[in-house]
Amino acid sequence: MSSLEIREELCKYAKKTVANRLVVGPGGNISAKHEGKMYLSPSGFALDEIEPEQWVEVDIETGAVTDTGFRPSSEVLMHLYAYRANPNIGAIVHTHPPYCIAFTLVEQELPIMFPDQAALVGKTVYIPYVLPTTDKLADALVEKVNAASSILLGNHGLVTTGRNLREAYYRTEVVEESAKIFLIAKAIKEPKVLTKEEFEEIASLESEAYRIQLLQKMQ
Numbered sequence: 587m588s589s590l591e592i593r594e595e596l597c598k599y600a601k602k603t604v605a606n607r608l609v610v611g612p613g614g615n616i617s618a619k620h621e622g623k624m625y626l627s628p629s630g631f632a633l634d635e636i637e638p639e640q641w642v643e644v645d646i647e648t649g650a651v652t653d654t655g656f657r658p659s660s661e662v663l664m665h666l667y668a669y670r671a672n673p674n675i676g677a678i679v680h681t682h683p684p685y686c687i688a689f690t691l692v693e694q695e696l697p698i699m700f701p702d703q704a705a706l707v708g709k710t711v712y713i714p715y716v717l718p719t720t721d722k723l724a725d726a727l728v729e730k731v732n733a734a735s736s737i738l739l740g741n742h743g744l745v746t747t748g749r750n751l752r753e754a755y756y757r758t759e760v761v762e763e764s765a766k767i768f769l770i771a772k773a774i775k776e777p778k779v780l781t782k783e784e785f786e787e788i789a790s791l792e793s794e795a796y797r798i799q800l801l802q803k804m805q
């Protein structure tokens with residue numbers, strides 16, 4: 587894949603985050619890694635307004651902006667630290683999905699409720715509120731990026747990672763849908779979630795085929 591293809595793919599998923607109401611206005615930021623560089627949304631743009639050439643190229647090792655484009659998103663440190671800490675991460679999606687934010691106001695770690703959530707996302711962890719755009723938030727996030735591919739930011743939003751953009755993006759959709767269903771059930775009574783054994787059964791090696799099947803369906 588070339589850097590131009592990465593830029594085009596970023597535009598595609600950026601538009602999806604806006605169309606699916608996972609961010610409002612200029613909120614949220616997305617990046618993808620390519621040959622030691624990350625391509626990150628520029629500061630001050632709504633995600634669906636970014637043109638392919640406007641994604642900001644940043645050297646992951648040095649943190650230097652390596653093209654002459656725009657100012658990177660104010661959450662640039664969060665993205666940089668995550669790529670440095672976990673080389674398996676190929677893309678990062680940070681959004682402000684309403685059910686996830688509502689969930690962080692009343693609960694902490696999202697329980698696992700469904701087979702597709704277990705297989706595609708697994709554990710969702712939680713970070714208490716930290717002032718956005720600071721190195722404190724980047725430091726808090728980096729502690730979790732090897733433990734989980736989805737991280738709820740208290741009173742703020744969600745970060746998902748993946749080996750590629752599609753995986754990171756669909757994890758955001760699955761976590762948001764899961765938070766929504768949890769909150770609806772919770773309004774009636776305490777939801778029945780999957781037991782540890784039920785989760786482990788899905789997360790076991792045999793379920794790899796099931797997970798791949800689900801990912802293919804999402805194309």
Ligand SMILES: [Zn+2]
Pocket residue numbers: 613614680681682718742743
């Ligand atoms: Zn944010």
